[in-house]
Amino acid sequence: SKEDGRGRWTLYDPSMDDEREMRNQLELDLRAAIERQEIGVAYQPFVRSNNGRIAGVEALARWTREGYGPVSPDVFIPVAESTGLIDLLGMCVLRSACFELRQWPELTLSVNVSPGQFRDPAFVGRVEEILQAADIEPRRLTLELTETYFIQNPARARQTLEMLRGMGIRVALDDFGAGFSSVGYLRQFGFDRVKIDKTLVQDITENQRSAELLHATVALARALDMPVTAEGVETGAQADALRLAGCELLQGYLFGRPSPAEEITRIVRQSYDS
Ligand code: C2E
Ligand code: CA
Ligand code: CA
Ligand code: CA
Secondary structure: EEEEEOOOOOOOOOHHHHHHHHHHHHHHHHHHHHHHOOEEEEEEEEEEHHHOOEEEEEEEEEEEEOOOEEOOHHHHHHHHHHHHHHHHHHHHHHHHHHHHOOOOOOOOOEEEEEEEHHHHHHHHHHHHHHHHHHHOOOOHHHHHHHHOOHHHHHHHHHHHHHHHHHEEEEEEEEEEEOOOHHHHHHHHHHHEEEOOOHHHHOOOOOOHHHHHHHHHHHHHHHHHHOOEEOOOOOHHHHHHHHHHOOOOOEEEOOOOOEEEEHHHHHHHHHOOOO
């Protein structure tokens, strides 16, 4: 046992120290990987629902930890967010993806942005700098954001959103339907696009309730003039249902996994050269 600050005795749990130790090591390794520019980017295609052609790619961060193997973004992104490393990591991903995009003039690019990055007043300027350096038209870039920051800090969020819009950059509401997003938020911020979370797509072909929920969600976004992307599309039946429901863009393993750039080049050729 050991005494806590208020003089009470609590049970000492050695596994807590182990966990803290492992987390510290993970953070150190992640920091080193970012500094050595070892964070990779995978590109996942999204296609137009009406013709199946690739319309763009989403950049997804990848990290192979030395001595361990690939670490899931669901593990290292939260670590990056809680340690402030996300600013650097996010800019590395954005820079790599913008330069990669130069070889695909037909495509647009989506990049995920964490609330912590969006909060930084220098964020907009950095994005602008990267677009200029890579010579990418701002309207080819969509930033994907979740509702968290819009709920926490609506006034500031709106300001940043307006600045990005002023530059021609698009902003999409990511993971829609997975959280608490209300009609109010959608209206208030006027996103350029809504991205329906894969949890809402999962069982639409097996479950009538899920299908109805999906239809209502898509109809809502469309009533507010926001085009809809559906993620997590794994079967042809899902793709058909989503197209009929009014989703303009589809993304999921059915059309392509997150892949290296060469695979995207192959898909672009297949889509546009035939
Ligand atoms: P997200 O933005 O919602 O991205 C979609 C996730 O679903 C990706 O996981 C993708 O690989 C996966 N996915 C795509 N299609 C399918 C499908 O058909 N079925 C299933 N079951 N899954 C599919 P990933 O790459 O592991 O990324 C997880 C999350 O990590 C992302 O969720 C995003 O929130 C975050 N993330 C990844 N890269 C970045 C980044 O560069 N910056 C920030 N801030 N977050 C990132
Ligand atoms: Ca996303
Ligand atoms: Ca999602
Ligand atoms: Ca997400």
